[in-house]
Amino acid sequence: MARYILKRALILIITMWIVVTATFFLMQILPGTPYNNPKLTQSAIDQLNATYGLDKPVLVQYWDYLINLLHGDLGTSFQYQNQSVSTLIGQRLPISAQLGFQALVVGVLLGLWFGAVSARNQNKKLDGFLGVISTLGISTPSFILAIVLLFVFGYQLDWLPISGWGDSFSQTILPTLALAVTPMAITTRFVRSEMIEVLHSDYIQLARAKGIGEDQVIQKHAYRNSMIPILTLIGPLTAGLLTGSTLVENIFSIPGIGQQFVSSIPTKDYPVIMGTTIVYALMLMVMILITDILTAIVDPRVRLQ
Amino acid sequence: MQTPILEVKNLEVSFATYAGTIQAIRGVDFQLFEGETLAIVGESGSGKSVTTKTLLGLNAANATVKKGSQILLGNTNLADYKEKDWDQIRGKKIAMVFQDPMTSLDPTMTIGKQIAEPMEKHLGKKAKEAREAALALMKDVGIPDAEEHIDDYPHQWSGGMRQRAVIAIALAAEPDILIADEPTTALDVTIQAQILNILKAQQKKRKMAVIFITHDLGVVADVADRVAVMYAGKIVEKGTVNEIFYNPKHPYTWGLLSSMPTTSTALGSLHAIPGTPPDLLYPPKGDAFANRNAYALKIDHEKQPPFFQVSPTHEAATWLLDKRAPKVVPPEEIQKRQAYWQEHFVKEG
Numbered sequence: 096m097a098r099y100i101l102k103r104a105l106i107l108i109i110t111m112w113i114v115v116t117a118t119f120f121l122m123q124i125l126p127g128t129p130y131n132n133p134k135l136t137q138s139a140i141d142q143l144n145a146t147y148g149l150d151k152p153v154l155v156q157y158w159d160y161l162i163n164l165l166h167g168d169l170g171t172s173f174q175y176q177n178q179s180v181s182t183l184i185g186q187r188l189p190i191s192a193q194l195g196f197q198a199l200v201v202g203v204l205l206g207l208w209f210g211a212v213s214a215r216n217q218n219k220k221l222d223g224f225l226g227v228i229s230t231l232g233i234s235t236p237s238f239i240l241a242i243v244l245l246f247v248f249g250y251q252l253d254w255l256p257i258s259g260w261g262d263s264f265s266q267t268i269l270p271t272l273a274l275a276v277t278p279m280a281i282t283t284r285f286v287r288s289e290m291i292e293v294l295h296s297d298y299i300q301l302a303r304a305k306g307i308g309e310d311q312v313i314q315k316h317a318y319r320n321s322m323i324p325i326l327t328l329i330g331p332l333t334a335g336l337l338t339g340s341t342l343v344e345n346i347f348s349i350p351g352i353g354q355q356f357v358s359s360i361p362t363k364d365y366p367v368i369m370g371t372t373i374v375y376a377l378m379l380m381v382m383i384l385i386t387d388i389l390t391a392i393v394d395p396r397v398r399l400q
Numbered sequence: 401m402q403t404p405i406l407e408v409k410n411l412e413v414s415f416a417t418y419a420g421t422i423q424a425i426r427g428v429d430f431q432l433f434e435g436e437t438l439a440i441v442g443e444s445g446s447g448k449s450v451t452t453k454t455l456l457g458l459n460a461a462n463a464t465v466k467k468g469s470q471i472l473l474g475n476t477n478l479a480d481y482k483e484k485d486w487d488q489i490r491g492k493k494i495a496m497v498f499q500d501p502m503t504s505l506d507p508t509m510t511i512g513k514q515i516a517e518p519m520e521k522h523l524g525k526k527a528k529e530a531r532e533a534a535l536a537l538m539k540d541v542g543i544p545d546a547e548e549h550i551d552d553y554p555h556q557w558s559g560g561m562r563q564r565a566v567i568a569i570a571l572a573a574e575p576d577i578l579i580a581d582e583p584t585t586a587l588d589v590t591i592q593a594q595i596l597n598i599l600k601a602q603q604k605k606r607k608m609a610v611i612f613i614t615h616d617l618g619v620v621a622d623v624a625d626r627v628a629v630m631y632a633g634k635i636v637e638k639g640t641v642n643e644i645f646y647n648p649k650h651p652y653t654w655g656l657l658s659s660m661p662t663t664s665t666a667l668g669s670l671h672a673i674p675g676t677p678p679d680l681l682y683p684p685k686g687d688a689f690a691n692r693n694a695y696a697l698k699i700d701h702e703k704q705p706p707f708f709q710v711s712p713t714h715e716a717a718t719w720l721l722d723k724r725a726p727k728v729v730p731p732e733e734i735q736k737r738q739a740y741w742q743e744h745f746v747k748e749g
């Protein structure tokens with residue numbers, strides 16, 4: 096187990112290096128410059144370039160960036176002057192993480208429930224209804240849903256606050272729901288098909304032949320076996336949430352990293368763009384690592400090596 | 401004669417499909433007596449599995465047991481059972497050993513727990529007691545070093561060992577009736593013999609009645625007291641094992657017996673029965689075997705034959721047994737085989 100985790104950590108570091116390198120050089124070909132104030136003179140620009148090290152050769156800049164990164168230094172934001180990127184991200188990450196976590200938990204739990212209900216009622220009305228819900232959920236982008244929720248529950252019905260973060264838990268409800276629908280829909284479908292397959296397996300037939308009752312058959316045999324493949328979903332769902340959250344945070348004016356990421360792109364705030372990308376990649380990789388370890392724990396057939 | 405512990409009367413089971421209604425079981429009658437082994441033989445699709453699954457209420461969701469069918473276990477008619485009633489029967493009164501040990505065990509639960517489960521449910525054992533009992537049972541079915549392996553998962557075991565575990569699960573709640581649906585088909589020949597011996601030993605020890613489904617007539621000769629021959633959803637002949645092997649009456653039984661491989665090369669090659677069974681979406685009017693039957697009479701195509709009693713224990717549904725039918729003797733192939741069996745199967749009684 097320890098060796099496995101070590102090996103995976105090594106792979107993680109190499110992947111992160113590739114991500115850093117790729118983003119760094121992509122930044123170089125991003126059109127435009129961080130200076131969009133027409134009043135800036137050329138000498139002022141030269142001076143700014145010198146301060147931020149943008150006048151050095153690209154490879155030197157890259158090297159500096161890597162070295163700083165190893166020290167946990169992600170550079171300084173252009174946009175928010177004198178703010179280090181790590182501080183900026185450090186302030187905003189907990190907000191995004193909370194939102195993402197809430198959405199993942201709500202989405203996956205609802206999906207597990209709906210999927211299992213669907214499978215047990217295969218081809219009945221309830222199954223059909225949940226099928227429609229999940230198809231809608233998969234095909235509607237979360238930002239559209241965010242706008243609809245905001246309009247209906249925030250504006251028309253005036254039940255829930257429509258923006259902000261940190262004042263009350265109720266502020267988190269609409270953005271969480273908007274983000275939770277896609278993972279809910281994907282999990283529902285996945286659980287349904289897994290569960291149907293498991294319910295037709297020989298070992299479920301044998302479990303039924305024991306006379307322990309259908310509820311026990313489902314709880315002790317069907318759930319665990321359909322759960323294992325579902326763990327592999329957590330990685331892709333997280334990736335979806337990361338991208339979904341950028342727009343949803345903007346719509347609900349939530350001061351998370353998604354919102355900051357979006358605003359950093361038109362202003363060419365290279366250090367913020369890079370820092371955020373690295374954090375996203377890291378979060379995704381860690382999620383995948385966690386699910387792989389979880390899979391190995393619940394599935395006795397998986398040997399970690 | 402003793403009273404049967406299980407009596408099936410006029411069992412009819414159909415399946416609703418998009419193509420129409422499949423009449424899989426079309427009036428099956430048989431009795432099962434205490435401590436005996438009844439073998440059910442017949443080609444693929446003849447309804448052996450459906451018949452026995454019906455005894456446990458384990459048919460697919462699209463199955464219907466026709467009203468008027470009777471499955472009498474003591475004073476109760478299982479054919480009237482609702483889903484929740486079955487749990488009193490499954491495992492406790494009637495248990496089942498399935499065909500494929502590679503897929504029959506839950507891959508995510510330890511073998512010990514899987515064996516203990518029916519004990520906890522039906523015998524009211526606490527987890528610790530059930531574990532002890534499961535361990536004893538594992539030893540009983542010949543699992544070596546059971547103490548070390550009780551917490552293994554199925555994937556760590558070979559097919560033969562897994563089938564022992566499946567047998568242990570079936571025996572766990574001490575059933576009166578054990579159904580074994582082709583329990584050795586998926587195994588190597590050497591392992592097959594071991595599994596058969598375990599089943600025979602357990603049956604003797606526990607005085608269980610066994611329904612044994614197989615394609616292998618060699619296995620039938622080895623394990624069975626009585627035999628029921630099934631074809632296209634009906635039993636066409638039943639009798640003691642000697643009656644079926646040495647005095648078979650139904651041409652379908654003749655066909656099965658001549659398709660039986662023997663170790664003697666002198667008997668020549670296998671004689672598979674030509675033709676295919678009828679489509680059970682549209683079951684034929686007369687004897688379902690008529691169009692494959694070299695001895696078919698005109699009436700076979702028009703009217704289903706009733707059972708003709710050959711001896712108190714032997715009956716066959718073929719018009720050849722009618723007084724008016726011409727005298728027909730079984731094919732030469734069968735007679736040759738009978739001489740061979742006489743030498744090789746030592747059967748008392």
Ligand SMILES: Nc1ncnc2c1ncn2[C@@H]1O[C@H](COP(=O)(O)OP(=O)(O)OP(=O)(O)O)[C@@H](O)[C@H]1O
Binds near residue numbers: 415444445
């Ligand atoms: N769920 C189902 N839906 C439709 N038809 C079914 C279903 N289950 C069984 N049948 C049909 O019932 C008939 C009897 O099947 P059964 O499985 O009992 O055959 P069998 O004698 O056990 O054959 P085998 O030797 O191959 O195991 C077959 O024609 C089969 O197609």
Ligand SMILES: [Mg+2]
Binds near residue numbers: 448449
């Ligand atoms: Mg079968």
